[in-house]
Amino acid sequence: MLLFVARRIGLLIPTFIGVTLVSFFFIRLLPGDPILLLAGERGMTDERYAALLEQFGFSRPILVQYWDYLVGIFQGDLGTSFVTKKPVLTEFFTLFPATVELSLCAIILATAAGIPAGVFAAINRGKAYDQALMSSALVGYSMPIFWWALLLIIVFSGWLGWTPVSGRISFLYFFEPVTGFMLIDSWLSGQEGAFRSAVRHLILPTIVLATIPLAVIARQTRSAMLEVLGEDYVRTARAKGLSPFRINGLHALRNALIPVTTTIGLQVGVLIAGAILTETIFSWPGIGKWMVDSIFRRDYQVVQSGLLLIAGFVMVVNLVVDVMYGLINPRIRHQR
């Protein structure tokens, strides 16, 4: 098992180098000069432009800049935002817990609802329930997130008044963040109603962000289950007269879960990267919007280091999934 983990970690090194290359050079390939964008319509003199180029280090050869970037990474210095003048690492860790909190809630909802739905659809293959569920999954998968989110806001916040429109907690509650996770911080604050407010604020963004993964997980579970249900050992179990619950829940589902686990792992990466729209609509202070704003402003330091941090996180999640996969299915960890 240790060898298996070491091999997987070894694979991360070229991926990591690839990410630094892509994040560093691709943002620079985009047309647009960050200094000119900073000045806007007002413009600046050639002398001042040259001085700023020098000050921000953009006048040095590109490979030297890349080398400095790599050295910085190993020294734990990911640079300073060109726009806010704050260290990228500080900004990342201020915003990241919000994205993680939302993504975790979304993946829990997607898994908790998606697996049972998929199992149920597989058992009832071809029946009305199966067809309705798979059609809904298709709708969920192809729904424009922006429209779906606004629709939910208008119905549940506007008409019914059941949930708040946006944000993480009501402005009535004020406490210093301890962990950055609003559910935990609001609980720790001890303020009456704060936790409830945080939960209420999480409902709509969680539903919106979970929609696509839920559809994917449900469909994946269904097809994996169908495959397993056709296997000989399931037929044998049936012939032995085992209860349908034991057959489906214990024998079939456990085996069907292997591809589903991979899907869930991949969805975590998709969620982290794809929370941009959900975060923008629900004014959720996460890293998605931060990255998009930085790309538009050509804030090179934030883009290159932010991408690296996000990619690093996704790599770690995938590593964990790979290891779990090895735990669930011993055949995988013994493959050479």
Add this chain to the structure above:
Amino acid sequence: MKLKTLLTTTAMVVCLAGAAQAKTLVFCSEASPEGFDPALYTAGTTFDASSRTIYNKLVEFERGSTTIRPALAESWSVSDDGLEYTFSLRSGVKFHSNDMFTPTRDMNADDVVFSFERQRLTDNPFHEYVPGAAWEYFNGMSMPALIKEIQKVDDMTVKFVLNRPEAPMIANLAMDFASILSKEYADAMEAAGTPQALNQSPIGTGPFQFQAFQKDAVIRYTTHQDYWDGAAPIDNLVFAITPDSSVRFEKMKAGECHVTLNPNPADLQAMKDHPDINLMQQEGLNVGYLAYNTQVAPYDNPRVRKALNMAINKQAILDAVYQDAGKIASNPIPPTIWSYKADLEDDAYDPAAARAMLAEEGVENLQLKIWAMPVQRPYNPNARRMAEVMQADFAEVGVEVEIVSFEWGEYLARSKELDRDGAVLLGWTGDNGDPDNFLAVLLGCDGVGGSNRAQWCHEPFEDLIQKAKVTSDVAERTALYEQAQVVFKEQAPWATIAHSIVSQPLRKEVQNWKIDPFGGNIFYGVDLAE
């Protein structure tokens, strides 16, 4: 329906219950501030959160107008040669305090000198107190070339010595970069090894005291009880950062915010019809224009430019592009600026006359490139669409138009080139309410190859604006700028298109709100009905 009304009302009561007791005004803003030291940044969202709440300047704009009024300077005098500006400071002005700092003295000349010298002098310890500090506005307004020296005459008197006379100097000092910070706080933070606190935990003299900021989520302020002009009527101010305009509207309807900004044009009618929302509208301090390259034939001929101006159907542009949130521009400065010449006649839309005029000048089969900006701006919400309308208009008079566009940074850089091929769509939002900020910056000879996109240097016009720069007599300056506008219209280096109309939705309980002509949001003086 009854259930819906009951639930909505309950939600609103719950949401605003605290606000009713403690009078908390919630402002749904668009984005996070870049920081809290306004001199470091250029974005309006940053100024709303810093210079317009936490700080004061020596002089300030009267709320809702471009008129200057005394603020931290009680009075000032200008020497006869226009080179020395002496300010008498207001006494008894208190700074805020926070966990790290309690002021031991009132605001004085040291704070004023510090606030400017850190931007001006490269050897000042606070010149680079945050990495990449570029003091954009201070440099953009040519302050390093303009200011020769800043002297502390005594504790309550400061003198600015200039290298040349500059009539808009006082207006410049009312701008956001001229906010006054506490030198005592800066020194304390430097000693503690945390100079960045100046930008992250700001201390000012303004009507609101900074309390907390969570990036992309919320900013909190409390009222400064010792404010020199009297404490604000509200107790707390909260910025709820909400990037999407449709969501801001929903929050407003649900009572989750009292004031917001930049509504979606499609929502304006619904806002007007909503019983709890009051939609205020005012012309913005901006102008959108099409600048010809006056150094390239045939656009070096004023009659050709005039003929092209007559071919543009501005009303059609207003309908298609501004969707009624605009006003036709006939002058190069907006109507909210003093010296605006209201009786200046615009070029009438007359394609037949335009065609005849082009023929008279021997212009046939003209091909013109129109540059369309790739970004949305208050003065031009959709440049591509505007260029398309113009393309159709110019086709009517036999001019074939090709629309070109570049990435925004490229667009700004390339449009400055002297031999540029084509006419550029661009615009300007005023910085200091002074006509000089439009006429000299955008049409003066110094701006050729730079901010003067028409590459237009016309001696009679230049004489007028230079004369207006060196006199501080407002009546005289007004007369000069009025003449300059007449010359501009005759020479037609631009087709002036429109001034946008700023819309600001408020809930009905918000009292005494005034739209800021500079596009800012100013909360001092605003109250909430009980």
